[in-house]
Amino acid sequence: MTAAAVPEPFIADVLAIAAHRDDVEQTCGGTLLRMASRGLRTAILDLTQGEAGTRGSAAERAAEAERAADLLGVGWRQALDLPDGAVENTLENRLKIVRVLRLLRPRVVILPYWQARHPDHAAVAALGYEACFLAGLSKTPGRLTESNPAEDSPHRPFKIVYASLYADVRPSFIVDITPFIEQRHNALMAYRSQYANQAAGGALFVPEEEIRERTFAEARHYGLLAGVRYGEPFVQKEVGLVDDLTLLPVQSI
Numbered sequence: 121m122t123a124a125a126v127p128e129p130f131i132a133d134v135l136a137i138a139a140h141r142d143d144v145e146q147t148c149g150g151t152l153l154r155m156a157s158r159g160l161r162t163a164i165l166d167l168t169q170g171e172a173g174t175r176g177s178a179a180e181r182a183a184e185a186e187r188a189a190d191l192l193g194v195g196w197r198q199a200l201d202l203p204d205g206a207v208e209n210t211l212e213n214r215l216k217i218v219r220v221l222r223l224l225r226p227r228v229v230i231l232p233y234w235q236a237r238h239p240d241h242a243a244v245a246a247l248g249y250e251a252c253f254l255a256g257l258s259k260t261p262g263r264l265t266e267s268n269p270a271e272d273s274p275h276r277p278f279k280i281v282y283a284s285l286y287a288d289v290r291p292s293f294i295v296d297i298t299p300f301i302e303q304r305h306n307a308l309m310a311y312r313s314q315y316a317n318q319a320a321g322g323a324l325f326v327p328e329e330e331i332r333e334r335t336f337a338e339a340r341h342y343g344l345l346a347g348v349r350y351g352e353p354f355v356q357k358e359v360g361l362v363d364d365l366t367l368l369p370v371q372s373i
């Protein structure tokens with residue numbers, strides 16, 4: 121894990137970009153665990169620091185995010201300083217993400233699906249996409265850093281996929297997270313300031329059990345679509361490409 125200090129050079133295979141700390145844990149944490157289990161290098165960029173949340177301070181959430189990243193096997197995680205609850209697709213914000221994309225040079229970027237109840241999530245879909253495009257331009261305006269030439273070297277991710285768990289949309293594909301569902305839950309529950317029982321004594325239910333039931337049920341639903349136990353859904357804008365029809369997964373009848 122890296123702190124705010126200059127991170128060691130790290131090249132990510134998969135970078136998940138999200139509006140809020142704990143978004144990744146809810147929408148694609150199992151996928152990051154699965155990628156890490158395959159030896160791929162994973163990273164998370166949270167765009168806000170959670171200062172607008174009703175529970176917990178930004179500092180508390182930072183410590184929790186670091187703990188969650190450890191549980192997800194993520195090698196790099198940082199948060200930008202975009203305003204929580206008011207994420208906007210501006211050039212300034214795009215350039216902040218470009219800097220990270222050029223530093224980590226991911227092949228795959230995971231963004232939130234572009235239609236969302238929370239405006240920040242929808243904003244990140246467009247903001248992240250445009251940052252990925254901009255990062256590949258050699259004439260992106262403004263020198264980004266004085267100290268790290270790599271951050272000035274263009275890099276465009278090969279693939280962008282959208283984590284669609286929050287959205288009522290049919291996914292393009294499912295990632296089987298069955299072996300990782302408990303660890304994903306542990307990572308989400310690392311956010312004690314958000315999910316620990318804070319109601320007055322005598323509460324009739326345990327929030328963690330509610331969260332567990334809801335998140336496991338969602339994962340079960342998406343898993344069933346693909347014939348596995350637990351899954352996470354994604355949308356890709358591109359069509360698929362197939363070499364061998366006999367190796368296509370997911371049974372038809």
Ligand SMILES: [Zn+2]
Pocket residue numbers: 139140143238241
């Ligand atoms: Zn969120």
